[in-house]
Amino acid sequence: MTSQLNYYLKHLHQDIPAGIVVFLVALPLCLGVALASGAPLFSGIIAGLVGGILVSWASGSQLSVSGPAAGLTVIVFDAIETLGGFGGFLLSVVMAGGLQIILGFLKAGVIGAFFPASVIKGMLAAIGVILIIKQTPHATGYDTSFEGDESYMQESAESSFFELSQALEAITPGVTLVSIVALLILIVWDSGFIKQFKPLKLIPGPLLAVIWGISFNTLAMHIAPELVIGEKHLVSLPELGSAANFMNQLRLPDFSYFTNPKVYSIAGTIAIIASLETLLSLEAVDKLDPHKRVAPTNRELKAQGLGNMISGLMGGLPVTAVIVRSSANINAGGQTRIACFFHGVLLLVSVLFFAKYLNMIPLACLAAILLQTGYKLAKPALFVEFYRKGWNQFAPFAITVVAILFTDLLLGIAIGMACGFFFVLKANFHAAITLTQHGDHYLLRLHKDVSFLNKALLRKHLSAIPDNCELLIDGTKALFIDQDIIETIADFLLAAPGRGINVEIQGFSVSSDMSSSPH
Template identity: 65%
Template sequence: MVHKHFRYYVSHLRHDIPAGVVVFLVALPLCLGIALASGAPLFSGIITGIVGGLVVSWASGSQLSVSGPAAGLTVIVLEAIDRLGGFPAFLPAVVLAGAFQLTLGFLRAGVIGAYFPAAVIKGMLAAIGLILIIKQIPHALGYDADFEGDESFFQPDSHDTLSELGYALMAISPGAALVSLVALAILLAWETAPIKGNALLSLIPGPLVAVLWGVGFNVYSAAYLPELAIAPEHLVQLPDSRGFDDLLGQLTRPDFTHWADGELWSTAATLAVVASLETLLSLEAIDKLDPLKRVAPTNRELKAQGLGNIVAGLLGGLPMTAVIVRGSANVNAGGRTKMACFIHGLLLLLSVMFIARYLNLIPLACLAAILLLTGYKLAKPQLFKEMYRKGTSQAVPFTVTVGAILFTDLLAGMALGLLCGLYYVIKTNFHSAITLTRDGNHYLLRLHKDVSFLNKALLRDYLARIEADGYLIIDGSRAQFIDQDILETIQDFVAAASDDNITVELRNLNGDSGIVTGPLARPQPAGH
């Protein structure tokens, strides 16, 4: 069995190695930016990315999901660090959150993710794509007012994202703009048939070429074109360490002296719930993107995330979730198995140990170009056209989810989208549970599957349409469950039907059959 799995992963290495490099390039600034936004040491974000790649990838049952620090947890982490008295005091909450997630996994709570309609999941993907586009344009233009990986429409300075776009357009850095435009051209060229059909070029990831272009331009412009040189604040800023011992020295150790503090436990519970929900939603989304249509086991994913958060907390890392941006970058780069996620974690580890000084030459503008293209693939115009062609029951929850995520946050947006989806489910079931067919003065009222008290108003409306001197058959043979409220409503109608000379015949209505009222008001066989 082990040999079989080994051969499976080796057979896909030609896809997974380039994909792992791409995910590494995308994850590097995201890990740093999310740590910065969380008020935590920069190194803590890298630690979580490494654990997500090296540990969670193998514990997880997903082949394409990528775990790491999540933008959706930044506000919770920032406030918790302040309330608990510092980052070391916060780390035990990450460990406890991981233990809670392990428990949720064993309690089989992963089933929650299956209750989100496909339209809502697609809306989430489209919203994330739009956020990536509108949030990365300032980075592509050299206006880095917000951290890389920010996923909030409204900013801490009370401006919204559209305002930030306006400021970015008025403060364009020519060098950064040139880097991002050429990087985008390279990425698009790598999607064309001539490049894909070339045996040599097809082996080189397009994003790697875009990054090499950015580094080359940065070095050249600093020496010969100072007016186009990219400022240091627009470059990757990775903490420099020299070897494994130096790396260990930068780790923050958790402070367990306040383990009995109720605030610590409530923070851990909050982290566990929010991180688990984001993970399950991300997992559903990545399964939708998987070209091989594999379905990851959700309970195993919760256990893997729990293990990851325990390890990350002990090593001084931020809390983690499965992250859509990195997972979708993995899919778009051609990743096939969990080796791509593992390779990204390995590259993060090696980069901080040996080549941090060289990675700090990478302009954020070329990384923004990679995320811009990823965002476009998530929010393609064809997706919006497809959802609108499917009708209001799909288009409305999709649109509500996109808008709500853009203007609130991921979880609030998904909750609104779910409520909208549930409305259409209830509406559909409401109308399909009971049908009324008329032929002259003969009526057939049929009860389908489950008929609950929610259908009482519809039933009364249908019964009110039965005209005097009519013959009504009420057929419950297709119903698996009939609520007592429904039976009482029918009984009340039967009791009053003789006033309008209406004959009512019951068929398989909770054991009742026969003609029960009207001018022939005497029990008769159901087939009369």
């Protein structure tokens, strides 16, 4: 215990500044995700608090940051609308958390390995497109149905694009100006030019966008009243001022929904998608971790499950591990879980004592942040990248995107998975990996073809290889090696020198762009 405490104290000078940066990134995102979900803005803050203060200690990851995720906005809005009330939705969140804990005990942390990257990235790209379409009305101050019918899954793609065109015609000048400039700030701040300057790089772009929006509206009150942004276009959080008032704002789930079968299907959907997003984020964080630490996936599922149960019981949105906040933590120099915990404490302090100032934030700033998030999820370069990888990668990716846009999230993923399996089975019906040992020499042999279905087995074999040994990875018999397998081997190669493992590869190559072909 003492050594652990010393470890945290040793890195405190790096973790505290990183926690401040994560807080400044997380605050507008918590509000923005709640806005996009059609939920009370306070529910986004609660999810951020739970992710920072509770999940940071329950998780096995030192650098992962949890909170409300943009990837769940479509599901959340649809769930609230389907159940006809936020209280019923909260019950689904609590149940989803319980399911995640069960999944953790069942050691289902390998579940992410059975979903091809093309389908998962297709899902995120589709969510990015939906965010762009659905946040445009908020960015232009479109007043008709201003609450923003985010329920994309309940309407046709044609009607959504029609609403988008209407929003572009019926704009509010002040709101539109704020969102355009905020978007430009975010784009410039994300450019390579700004990243050259280390002090500037530490200032989060979303914070600057929010400061711009508040400054513009304050100035417009004195100079150009016709451009002033009205209250209905501003953040609206209760001004608390004390812990007692904070407790009074918490909302319990409506337990009368126990008899509604829809609650259970929604809970299952949230548990599956939140777990997938968490496991994918965790994998990305492990890759970014300068110390190459590997977080236990089953413990992470339990931690997220606990977080969702508590968040649902307090009136918060579902939480997942979030790559945007986690990467901000790593880039800011975070070393331990203290950074994530401190960002949660700052969120609590801000909502307790500074709600008056948070209510000055124009929703247009949050919409701009979500528009940029949507673009990052669905940027054209991603489509080009998958096209260059070949049809076995591009077809499942593109079909998943289109299927989600024209049906709904789960059905779209199912269609994408079916397409992915078709291509895999067509190219590689049978695959196997074996690991043999002779002294401190290990032979990992890829027999015939190796697909993403073998990723879990590959990880099991690689994790069984001890430190300070010789490893030969023989792919001479493999006719086909899937991209997911190459990435898993590439990640192992990065960590191998630090463990004293000397690796030799035969029959295929692992290049910097992860492209590979056997023989």
